[in-house]
Amino acid sequence: MGEVIVITSGKGGVGKTTTTANIGTGLAAQGKKVVLIDTDIGLRNLDVVMGLENRIVYDLVDVTQGNCRLKQALIKDKRFEGLFLLPAAQTKDKNAVSADDMKKLCEELREEFDYIIVDCPAGIEQGFKNAIAGADRAIVVTTPEVSAVRDADRIIGLLEANNLKRPKLVINRLRADMVKRGDMMNIDDMIDILAIELLGVVPEDEQIVISTNKGEPAVLDMNSQAGQAYRNITKRVMNQEVPLLNLDYETGIVKKLKRLLGLKG
Amino acid sequence: MIDFLRNILGKEAPRSKNIAKERLQLVLVHDRANISPHLLEDLKEDLIRVITNYMEIDENALEVQLNNDDQSVALVANIPVIKMKRDYQDLRA
Amino acid sequence: MxxxxxxxxxxxxxxxxxxxxxxxxxxxxxxxxxxxxxxxxxxxxxxxxxxxxxxxxxxxxxxxxxxxxxxxxxxxxxxxxxxxxxxxxxxxxxQQKIELEQSLSEGSTLMVRKNLRSGQSVFHEGTVIVMGDINPGAEVVAGGHIFVLGHLRGVAHAGARGDKDAVVYANKLQPTQLRIANLITRAPDDESVAPNEPELARIKDGMVIIEKYSLYKEE
Known part of the structure; x- marks a missing residue:
């Protein structure tokens, strides 16, 4: 029996889709059977991030309206055997999918997949409510900005009200240099405010832009820090214990200088 | 000189992240209790109206705020009383 | 039955x-x-x-x-x-039916005088001429031919009712996906070179082929 995990954030642009693509691909790389569902009808993007946009024939709305069978709409990933994408509709009415449709769909996919990862639309309207309808657990993505953290807090409240207790947090685009300077909230600040469990921290990494350009999730890039962060997050999703990535940018010289001045580095 | 070095080493007084955290904490108190500052102001006026039926209070020193714990939100009012109204009993009659 | x-x-x-x-x-x-x-x-x-x-x-x-x-x-x-x-x-x-009814009667040609952007779609029983670009995420489905007097980057489906003689023409033919009758093609994953002259896609020997329009004219 598979597990349905919804990826949410409230605020747009914090990296929900990137997180979905990377966790999904990461799980598939660990040999799991995974399906990614894009529920952002009218503003689909998961297909481009995965580099599968030119394979789409049917979409989520076609499935729920009975225009095609579920199997026909699932797009096989080009890298992994066990990874599939169910794309959102781009040209259809966004109310074409109901919460009941989502529940039914998740139940059906559960039979065949180990993980069903649902990419949620931004906002707290019906699209969000539909997306979380069939989920067992939730991951909340935020960036270290006041606006994103505030929206994350709102989303956590809504998730809990909808019986998705104990959602976990992914902090995206953390800049260790700014944290060090005191110009960006650190991990503890955010955990303190949001009072939920941390699933992982992804550093700001230009590799993400490059991999999105290419349509190849960064989790497969063995040389990037973001890739390592996503691999760790993937393992934690599978309930393995992995220590937090050390995001220390400080150079040896600065450390020495600090010691010299009696400031512990 | 030391100050300058401390400065570039990031050990100086409050930086923008502390401001961010404080502002967030404040705004979330209201978000979580689902009460806007405006509503709190209305509540304060209503409280004054009711309480002044019974006693004289220092309206300017009156403080009403929502306190946020981990699990719960509490309404805390600090209302300095100047004196009890003498005609309190008459009101009941 | x-x-x-x-x-x-x-x-x-x-x-x-x-x-x-x-x-x-x-x-x-x-x-x-x-x-x-x-x-x-x-x-x-x-x-x-x-x-x-x-x-x-x-x-x-x-x-x-x-x-x-x-x-x-x-x-x-x-x-x-x-x-x-x-x-x-x-x-x-x-929903599609309404759009069909709004367009001209069957077999006629529909002129689209604008760029089609992501999320926009055109359905028409006859031939469609787009005087503009079709961007990624936009879609044109036609019973007949599709002519794009601009850059085709989205999805085009000609001969949607099964007409295998339908063609897709574009000044710059770089579709996300191309469909003619019941055949679907897409560009190879590693190819992203922009064409520098008009091209035409059609079915030949049961396969969708793309050729330079200048060569097609001579044939």
Whole structure:
């Protein structure tokens, strides 16, 4: 029996889709059977991030309206055997999918997949409510900005009200240099405010832009820090214990200088 | 000189992240209790109206705020009383 | 097989139609079937139409709606079963139907004088000429040919009713996906070179081929 995990954030642009693509691909790389569902009808993007946009024939709305069978709409990933994408509709009415449709769909996919990862639309309207309808657990993505953290807090409240207790947090685009300077909230600040469990921290990494350009999730890039962060997050999703990535940018010289001045580095 | 070095080493007084955290904490108190500052102001006026039926209070020193714990939100009012109204009993009659 | 079958499932009552039967006879059969099963229907006055491997055209949908209305019935939705994976046979849903009716009559040419952006789509029974670009995420589905006097980066489906002679022309032909009749193609994953002259896509020997328009003219 598979597990349905919804990826949410409230605020747009914090990296929900990137997180979905990377966790999904990461799980598939660990040999799991995974399906990614894009529920952002009218503003689909998961297909481009995965580099599968030119394979789409049917979409989520076609499935729920009975225009095609579920199997026909699932797009096989080009890298992994066990990874599939169910794309959102781009040209259809966004109310074409109901919460009941989502529940039914998740139940059906559960039979065949180990993980069903649902990419949620931004906002707290019906699209969000539909997306979380069939989920067992939730991951909340935020960036270290006041606006994103505030929206994350709102989303956590809504998730809990909808019986998705104990959602976990992914902090995206953390800049260790700014944290060090005191110009960006650190991990503890955010955990303190949001009072939920941390699933992982992804550093700001230009590799993400490059991999999105290419349509190849960064989790497969063995040389990037973001890739390592996503691999760790993937393992934690599978309930393995992995220590937090050390995001220390400080150079040896600065450390020495600090010691010299009696400031512990 | 030391100050300058401390400065570039990031050990100086409050930086923008502390401001961010404080502002967030404040705004979330209201978000979580689902009460806007405006509503709190209305509540304060209503409280004054009711309480002044019974006693004289220092309206300017009156403080009403929502306190946020981990699990719960509490309404805390600090209302300095100047004196009890003498005609309190008459009101009941 | 019986031309008309009525069955129920979780979603409601399904009227399965065999479109090999001529349409007027089919309508008569529907009348008879519904009348004989009226008690079975009860309060459920919305039914699902299943057209098997066939697709209803807009006239047929209209006629069917009229027949069912005379029986005090409404259509919940129309579904069809595509024969096999990766074969396009999208039924016309109600939303598409409206767009079809708004466009000119069957076989005519529709001129689109603007750029089609992500999320926008055009459905037309005849030929479509786009005087502008079709961006990624936009879609043109035509019963006939598609001519793009601009940059085609989105999805184009010519000969959507099965016409294998339909062609897709574009000043710059760089589609996300190209469909002609029931064939689907896309660019190879590692290729992203922009074409520098007009190209034309058509079916040749059961495959979609793309050639320079200048060469096609000479052929």
């Amino acid at each position: 019986e031309p008309v079958k009525l069955k129920g499932n979780r979603e409601g009552l399904i009227l399965k139609l065999d479109l090999k039967t001529s349409f007027p006879i089919l309508c008569e059969n529907i009348m008879a079937k519904i009348k004989s099963a009226d008690a079975f229907l009860g309060d459920n006055r919305e039914i699902i139409i299943n057209t098997g491997n066939h697709v209803l055209d807009s006239d047929q949908i209209e006629e069917l709606t009229r027949v069912l209305q005379s029986l005090d019935l409404g259509i919940k939705k129309i579904i069809s079963e595509a024969k096999e994976e990766r074969e396009v046979e999208k039924p016309i849903n109600s």
